[in-house]
Amino acid sequence: MPVPVPVPSESDPDPRWQFFSKDKHWYRSPWFAGQHQIMIGFGCNDSPWYAPDARCPGSDGFHHGIDIAMPCGTPLRAGGAGVVLAPDGPGAPGAAYGTEPFRIRVSEASGSYDVLIAHADQVMVKSGEKVRRRQRLAQASDSGAPDGCHLHFEVRPAGRGVDAAVDPSPWLQLTSD
Numbered sequence: 001m002p003v004p005v006p007v008p009s010e011s012d013p014d015p016r017w018q019f020f021s022k023d024k025h026w027y028r029s030p031w032f033a034g035q036h037q038i039m040i041g042f043g044c045n046d047s048p049w050y051a052p053d054a055r056c057p058g059s060d061g062f063h064h065g066i067d068i069a070m071p072c073g074t075p076l077r078a079g080g081a082g083v084v085l086a087p088d089g090p091g092a093p094g095a096a097y098g099t100e101p102f103r104i105r106v107s108e109a110s111g112s113y114d115v116l117i118a119h120a121d122q123v124m125v126k127s128g129e130k131v132r133r134r135q136r137l138a139q140a141s142d143s144g145a146p147d148g149c150h151l152h153f154e155v156r157p158a159g160r161g162v163d164a165a166v167d168p169s170p171w172l173q174l175t176s177d
């Protein structure tokens, strides 16, 4: 019999989770199942994971996405319609994003953007595939994440690299009760 793997939950969270956000609300989003908290927000922060950045005060680093702490295995879904990009090519995410990061290109009146989903595993979509809103994409894991299972959600103008990342809040569509 396989040894059961402990799965963190809201009552017994991953001990590696460290929150570097003052926001203590629990949020829902079309991109994930359940209700979870922001571990690290977009932009300057004092977590130990990022090198000091000239845009930030003191020794603060810059986070290019929003990290949502969630139990390992939490279902991740498409919060909007789009097309899954090839893993290589312009803006290809590096190893820090885990073993199976993937991007979904979404088109809007304001232009095309690449939504990057990182630290996921059990990815169920292939490059070139069209996804529809609410479609199951993957599950949350700690692949490439030293700080526990979470969703790293990042948005960049189409084809751009990490330095072009924008505040992903409008795409993440967080709501709280």
Ligand SMILES: [Zn+2]
Residues within 6 Å of the ligand: 040, 063, 065, 066, 067, 151, 152, 153
């Ligand atoms: Zn992150």
